[in-house]
Amino acid sequence: MLMRKVPVFVPASPWGLRLPQKFLFLLFLSGLVTLCFGALFLLPNSSRLKRLFLAPRTQQPGLEVVAEVAGHPLAREQESPPNPAPAVPAPGEDDASSQANARRRKGWLRRTHPTGTREMATAARSSGSAALRPQEPSIPFSFDFHAFQSRLRHPVLGTRADESKEPQSLVRAQREKIKEMMQFAWQSYKRYAMGKNELRPLTKDGYEGSMFGGLSGATIIDSLDTLYLMELQDEFQEAKAWVEENFHLNVSGEASLFEVNIRYIGGLLSAFYLTGEEVFRIKAIKLGEKLLPAFNTPTGIPKGVVNFKSSSNRSWGWAMAGSSSILAEFGSLHLEFLHLTELSGNQVFAEKVRNIRKVLRKIDKPFGLYPNFLSPVSGNWMQHHVSVGGLGDSFYEYLIKSWLMSAKTDVEAKDMYYEALEAIETHLLNVSPGGLTYIAEWRGGILDHKMGHLACFSGGMIALGAEDAKEEKRARYRELAAQITKTCHESYARSDTKLGPEAFWFNSGREAVATQLSESYYILRPEVVESYMYLWRQTHDPIYREWGWEVVTALEKYCRTEAGFSGIQDVYSSIPNHDNKQQTFFLAETLKYLYLLFSEDDVLSLEDWVFNTEAHPLPVNHSDSPGRGGGQL
Numbered sequence: 001m002l003m004r005k006v007p008v009f010v011p012a013s014p015w016g017l018r019l020p021q022k023f024l025f026l027l028f029l030s031g032l033v034t035l036c037f038g039a040l041f042l043l044p045n046s047s048r049l050k051r052l053f054l055a056p057r058t059q060q061p062g063l064e065v066v067a068e069v070a071g072h073p074l075a076r077e078q079e080s081p082p083n084p085a086p087a088v089p090a091p092g093e094d095d096a097s098s099q100a101n102a103r104r105r106k107g108w109l110r111r112t113h114p115t116g117t118r119e120m121a122t123a124a125r126s127s128g129s130a131a132l133r134p135q136e137p138s139i140p141f142s143f144d145f146h147a148f149q150s151r152l153r154h155p156v157l158g159t160r161a162d163e164s165k166e167p168q169s170l171v172r173a174q175r176e177k178i179k180e181m182m183q184f185a186w187q188s189y190k191r192y193a194m195g196k197n198e199l200r201p202l203t204k205d206g207y208e209g210s211m212f213g214g215l216s217g218a219t220i221i222d223s224l225d226t227l228y229l230m231e232l233q234d235e236f237q238e239a240k241a242w243v244e245e246n247f248h249l250n251v252s253g254e255a256s257l258f259e260v261n262i263r264y265i266g267g268l269l270s271a272f273y274l275t276g277e278e279v280f281r282i283k284a285i286k287l288g289e290k291l292l293p294a295f296n297t298p299t300g301i302p303k304g305v306v307n308f309k310s311s312s313n314r315s316w317g318w319a320m321a322g323s324s325s326i327l328a329e330f331g332s333l334h335l336e337f338l339h340l341t342e343l344s345g346n347q348v349f350a351e352k353v354r355n356i357r358k359v360l361r362k363i364d365k366p367f368g369l370y371p372n373f374l375s376p377v378s379g380n381w382m383q384h385h386v387s388v389g390g391l392g393d394s395f396y397e398y399l400i401k402s403w404l405m406s407a408k409t410d411v412e413a414k415d416m417y418y419e420a421l422e423a424i425e426t427h428l429l430n431v432s433p434g435g436l437t438y439i440a441e442w443r444g445g446i447l448d449h450k451m452g453h454l455a456c457f458s459g460g461m462i463a464l465g466a467e468d469a470k471e472e473k474r475a476r477y478r479e480l481a482a483q484i485t486k487t488c489h490e491s492y493a494r495s496d497t498k499l500g501p502e503a504f505w506f507n508s509g510r511e512a513v514a515t516q517l518s519e520s521y522y523i524l525r526p527e528v529v530e531s532y533m534y535l536w537r538q539t540h541d542p543i544y545r546e547w548g549w550e551v552v553t554a555l556e557k558y559c560r561t562e563a564g565f566s567g568i569q570d571v572y573s574s575i576p577n578h579d580n581k582q583q584t585f586f587l588a589e590t591l592k593y594l595y596l597l598f599s600e601d602d603v604l605s606l607e608d609w610v611f612n613t614e615a616h617p618l619p620v621n622h623s624d625s626p627g628r629g630g631g632q633l
């Protein structure tokens, strides 16, 4: 017989519960409390309950905090920090997809690919990057600079292959000469105009101009990456110190969206990507936010001018009586704005340029061409003037560079670029009786047989895009790039100074020359040497270095003054009449492209970098993580 064990006596609780029951009850109760407390974290940030129950953090993970960690106190500036990235998933992005993105991102961060030792040395010098990693994974401003560096295919400043083989080579001496020119331009600016936007070398003073809304130091910010590239370390440190201490964003004037973007934002972004110094990233994002009111229009196509004080906007008075936005202006934001999203986590920048793309994609194009004036109110073209020079130029440039910067994933940009180029070839391209190839300007079907100096960047652009064209077009585009560049060289060669005019014509038997004094000036522009640089990288034909050296010689002879470089008023006069302006793009672009022309191909390799339209290098998105801002659409 099975004897049942008689239970020992367990005293009952005051509520009549026995010990095991009591234990189970307590377990249930504690589970419930944990669940309720945990749920508080899932409430939206604004929830009152959340604010009541969770103690506020003493520091929000805004940029100021991040900056202070890096030893860059920003307290002197009375400005609000950039908006952080949304803590909740962006519209259209559910939790599952953001988790998947986070997983992909981690995978991306794990992969390493060491670069050259000089980059490491630079990274070590850089005080900011490592210290600035977010302390918790949910902080939206996570940008891992070392991981970014490790994904570059080449050391930023190259491996200096030629120097080890030929330490005293001619090309090295030429490069050193260009470096000396940069040093001279910088020192002159520093001596007479430090902190002003531009140097006036004849009057030996500074000039602010009216394009930058009260921002100053345009020459400094435009020069940062060139100084870095040329390893002018003391000068770079001077420039950086000025940005840290004196570059104030609490200004209240009217600014050109385009100019502030390409020079200031572009310059700051490049300086950050080259050095990892947080001050550049922070200022770029904050300045980017100041530009956003320009986009407050019915179509989202920005107007050209933004008022920093009132946050209002307007179109340029000269743009169809103030009714139009300019193709080259609103079409040259894409590269910088994607990087602003990449570095801030704030999708607003990418959304703005995605919208511009959408409008342009949808609108009818006369003969496949993009006119230069568009109404930001109706989204219609306001005039049928088409040009690859001024007013149109960098729109085309940013299409092919968007494709390249996205690591060749932005197929829409690629398609738009080749379709536009096809239309340009059909309707604007011409060969003069003397055999010079040029891109004319188009006015509703009538051609102006002229090319602006600005249009001379197109040789480089077409060379850059040739490799990804349809197989049957590649050779054609390579040849076209070479022919256009040759024509632009002719415009230099046919002048007395060997510098090119602002515009040149193909009319009445005269070819590649300006026809009036008002178009005969040269303001230290870069476009021709820019094309030499791309053509050199593509072909290694020594002619491009020869032509580049001609420019160096002419600049020294006609544009160098006692106190800096100056533009000249007439390239056809060998007695120079200086215009008293050392343009910021002379340091940002002209000298940089010349230096690169005499450098090895792996210095700022085109595999890793695209140059914005002010020659500021922005990195190609080598990431395999599609949800990220940089270079992705």
Ligand code: DMJ
Binding pocket: 394, 454, 525, 526, 527, 585, 589, 613, 614, 615
């Ligand atoms: C630069 O500011 C930029 O290259 C812009 O795209 C056009 N013009 C100047 C230089 O000429």
